[in-house]
Amino acid sequence: MTAHAWLILSLLLGSVWLLAKPLGIYIANIMAGRFSFATRIEAIIYRVCGVRATEEMHWSRYALSILLFSLLGSLFVYALQRMQLLLPLNPQQLANVSADSAFNTALSFVSNTNWQGYSGETTMSYLTQMLALTVQNFLSAATGIAVVIALIRGFARHSVASIGNAWADITRATLFILLPLALLLALIFIAQGAIQNFSAYKNVTTLEATTFETPKLDDAGQLQKDAGGNTLTETQTTTSQSLPMGPLASQEAIKMLGTNGGGFFNANSAHPYENPTPFSNFLQMLAIFLIPAALCYTFGHSVGDTRQGWAILAAMTLLFLAFVIPGTYFEQQGNSQLAALGVDQSANALQPGGNMEGKETRFGIAESALFTAVTTAASCGAVNNMHDSLTPLGGLVPLALMQMGEVVFGGVGSGLYGMLIFALLAVFIAGLMIGRTPEYLGKKIEAYDMKMISLAILITPLLALAGTAIAAVATQGKVGVFNPGAHGFSEIFYAFTSAANNNGSAFAGLSANTPFYNVMLGAAMWLGRFAVIVPVLAIAGSLAAKKRLSTNAGTMPTHGPLFVVLLIGTVILVGALNYVPGLALGPIVEHLQFTVR
Amino acid sequence: MKTLLRPALSIFIALSLITGVLYPLAVTAIGRIGFSQQAAGSVIMINGNAVGSRWIGQNFSKPEYFWGRLSATAPQPYNAGASSGSNLGPLNPALIDSVKARIASLQAVDANNPLPIPVDLVTASGSGLDPEISPAAARYQIARVATARKVSTDAVSALVEQNTQGRQFRIFGEPRVNVLALNIALDKLH
Numbered sequence: 001m002t003a004h005a006w007l008i009l010s011l012l013l014g015s016v017w018l019l020a021k022p023l024g025i026y027i028a029n030i031m032a033g034r035f036s037f038a039t040r041i042e043a044i045i046y047r048v049c050g051v052r053a054t055e056e057m058h059w060s061r062y063a064l065s066i067l068l069f070s071l072l073g074s075l076f077v078y079a080l081q082r083m084q085l086l087l088p089l090n091p092q093q094l095a096n097v098s099a100d101s102a103f104n105t106a107l108s109f110v111s112n113t114n115w116q117g118y119s120g121e122t123t124m125s126y127l128t129q130m131l132a133l134t135v136q137n138f139l140s141a142a143t144g145i146a147v148v149i150a151l152i153r154g155f156a157r158h159s160v161a162s163i164g165n166a167w168a169d170i171t172r173a174t175l176f177i178l179l180p181l182a183l184l185l186a187l188i189f190i191a192q193g194a195i196q197n198f199s200a201y202k203n204v205t206t207l208e209a210t211t212f213e214t215p216k217l218d219d220a221g222q223l224q225k226d227a228g229g230n231t232l233t234e235t236q237t238t239t240s241q242s243l244p245m246g247p248l249a250s251q252e253a254i255k256m257l258g259t260n261g262g263g264f265f266n267a268n269s270a271h272p273y274e275n276p277t278p279f280s281n282f283l284q285m286l287a288i289f290l291i292p293a294a295l296c297y298t299f300g301h302s303v304g305d306t307r308q309g310w311a312i313l314a315a316m317t318l319l320f321l322a323f324v325i326p327g328t329y330f331e332q333q334g335n336s337q338l339a340a341l342g343v344d345q346s347a348n349a350l351q352p353g354g355n356m357e358g359k360e361t362r363f364g365i366a367e368s369a370l371f372t373a374v375t376t377a378a379s380c381g382a383v384n385n386m387h388d389s390l391t392p393l394g395g396l397v398p399l400a401l402m403q404m405g406e407v408v409f410g411g412v413g414s415g416l417y418g419m420l421i422f423a424l425l426a427v428f429i430a431g432l433m434i435g436r437t438p439e440y441l442g443k444k445i446e447a448y449d450m451k452m453i454s455l456a457i458l459i460t461p462l463l464a465l466a467g468t469a470i471a472a473v474a475t476q477g478k479v480g481v482f483n484p485g486a487h488g489f490s491e492i493f494y495a496f497t498s499a500a501n502n503n504g505s506a507f508a509g510l511s512a513n514t515p516f517y518n519v520m521l522g523a524a525m526w527l528g529r530f531a532v533i534v535p536v537l538a539i540a541g542s543l544a545a546k547k548r549l550s551t552n553a554g555t556m557p558t559h560g561p562l563f564v565v566l567l568i569g570t571v572i573l574v575g576a577l578n579y580v581p582g583l584a585l586g587p588i589v590e591h592l593q594f595t596v597r
Numbered sequence: 598m599k600t601l602l603r604p605a606l607s608i609f610i611a612l613s614l615i616t617g618v619l620y621p622l623a624v625t626a627i628g629r630i631g632f633s634q635q636a637a638g639s640v641i642m643i644n645g646n647a648v649g650s651r652w653i654g655q656n657f658s659k660p661e662y663f664w665g666r667l668s669a670t671a672p673q674p675y676n677a678g679a680s681s682g683s684n685l686g687p688l689n690p691a692l693i694d695s696v697k698a699r700i701a702s703l704q705a706v707d708a709n710n711p712l713p714i715p716v717d718l719v720t721a722s723g724s725g726l727d728p729e730i731s732p733a734a735a736r737y738q739i740a741r742v743a744t745a746r747k748v749s750t751d752a753v754s755a756l757v758e759q760n761t762q763g764r765q766f767r768i769f770g771e772p773r774v775n776v777l778a779l780n781i782a783l784d785k786l787h
Binding site: 119241281360391 | 601603604611612620625635640651652658659683690717721726727728730764773784
């Protein structure tokens with residue numbers, strides 16, 4: 001890694017750790033309804049909506065509320081896409097979205113995955129972007145916060161049957177955590193150069209004419225072919241460039257803060273209008289980690305021992321470092337085949353060097369590789385460089401980070417509840433080793449809890465591996481592959497890993513906007529989200545009902561280095577056991593071919 | 598169930614209006630007042646004509662202009678209406694072919710260039726719209742541009758220098774040269 005790469009990495013993690021405590025305390029207080037300015041505002045909403053927000057819910061009712069709310073969201077996102085041509089704010093007259101693509105996008109945005117089978121600038125009207133997609137960027141993130149707060153209540157409370165009120169939790173997370181931060185961030189993005197308007201696309205006259213080939217079409221709009229079956233082309237020249245417009249910055253801000261990751265445009269955060277400067281890029285990375293890290297402090301604060309939160313954050317940070325450093329190293333090494341052609345890939349004062357295919361000049365290697373690790377450690381999935389063009393081991397890094405279950409910072413809320421499930425498993429394993437009943441924060445972990453923990457941990461690998469296996473043998477799956485060889489398998493593997501773990505980034509060469517992939521990945525995203533949330537809430541309910549045991553000489557401390565190491569070991573062990581065979585077939589085979597040449 | 602449906606529906610509508618209508622409108626209004634140029638796309642005007650955006654690269658292939666990154670957008674390069682990377686994997690023969698083709702076109706107009714070819718000049722950007730190249734990629738092209746325009750290399754070097762940005766706030770990102778701004782400045786030289 002270059003000195004510059006170390007500097008940016010330190011600045012990022014330093015900022016995340018500095019902000020975790022103040023924001024964590026704020027979140028704890030907001031979610032407990034301790035600020036009078038907030039309770040007065042939300043009281044108006046509850047009155048208008050006829051919601052009794054003080055009513056405590058049993059975990060099953062809480063889960064049902066979350067499911068119903070998400071189902072409503074999905075239906076609305078689907079409907080709006082299907083009739084956008086009839087609705088206002090569609091200056092480009094973009095057509096109604098196809099049924100399978102709209103289905104996929106609806107589940108994708110409601111499950112906080114934000115996988116994109118479509119290209120924003122040629123598919124979604126401004127109204128769809130705002131009222132369907134921006135809204136779900138907020139609400140899916142708020143849902144994640146609500147679920148983790150419910151789980152934290154499970155640890156903090158004892159001998160009660162309820163875990164809070166879902167409506168109050170979602171409303172508070174949206175209005176008082178996400179909204180103010182998004183407003184601030186959106187304005188900084190505009191100041192840096194991001195667009196925010198409702199104009200039609202702007203045509204400009206370029207300095208030089210561009211000559212290019214397009215396929216020749218007959219009168220029926222079909223491709224014309226010559227006698228040999230080759231497509232006929234015709235030469236065209238243009239001096240016109242159409243600049244895409246839209247209400248971008250407002251969506252960009254919540255896309256990062258809510259670890260959503262769905263780009264306004266196809267190129268996502270590589271697009272200069274979405275991420276114009278290196279400073280906007282740094283803020284995007286910080287925004288991804290900000291809330292997941294702060295929630296660790298909220299957790300420690302709420303269970304009455306802040307060391308518990310710092311221990312979780314330390315485990316996340318160490319895991320992150322173990323992946324980001326080699327990832328950056330391999331990207332900086334570049335591609336030996338280009339070196340053979342005499343291309344200069346060295347890093348020096350005048351150029352970043354390294355593997356620049358799919359990367360932007362302003363971000364170079366350091367801030368692209370760092371972004372790649374951040375966006376996949378957290379379940380964001382925004383990309384500022386094209387992951388399909390990463391070196392083999394540079395591409396293994398985002399795959400492996402997702403495969404650990406999105407618990408290295410992870411999604412907003414989902415990262416911490418995922419990590420707490422691993423903490424329970426770690427405590428259970430330790431308990432087995434010394435022959436004691438496992439307990440975490442004074443709560444005894446029993447058979448029912450372990451069943452729910454197993455479900456929550458095993459559902460995503462099952463979805464990712466079964467989906468990959470089906471797509472890798474089905475004709476409809478194989479036709480989507482773009483790159484030849486082992487890399488083609490990695491494209492499929494990446495897609496299902498990303499969907500099941502609710503990340504949303506892609507090896508984007510895969511042609512995934514087909515009925516086969518739209519339906520398969522849509523199902524993986526929905527189950528990867530809600531088939532985990534339900535057992536997590538069941539654990540929350542079970543924990544809340546338990547008595548709290550006092551600590552004694554036999555209690556394993558869960559705030560020290562020993563526990564941090566145990567937790568890291570558990571996460572890596574489960575991830576490795578599930579995914580090493582798949583990784584061997586994809587990036588590792590490719591790396592062997594890569595180094596032999 | 599009915600006692601759940603009503604709050605679900607009403608909270609959904611209320612939060613949708615706040616985050617999907619009020620919030621983007623508020624950002625638009627403040628953006629228009631505070632940063633009208635940026636919010637509208639940072640369009641560059643010359644003599645009343647819009648010639649491009651500060652942030653969106655353009656395709657250059659004549660020897661008298663500086664060239665930018667390769668662009669994999671379809672059907673033409675630097676199609677701002679359809680951003681895209683090449684998505685070519687590191688071992689894909691198509692990647693090597695496109696690098697070779699680019700080297701050939703660089704050498705066709707500049708056969709005796711002794712400098713090594715910087716990697717960013719032969720690879721496609723992630724967006725396909727990268728407005729910038731590295732200072733090394735600009736230096737590589739100075740002699741060619743100066744010869745094609747029949748001006749001194751010192752004059753072209755000076756323009757490159759003026760259009761080079763260092764790291765932002767001396768910390769963030771890579772040093773870089775905005776290709777469109779540099780080429781506009783070159784055209785004004787005459």
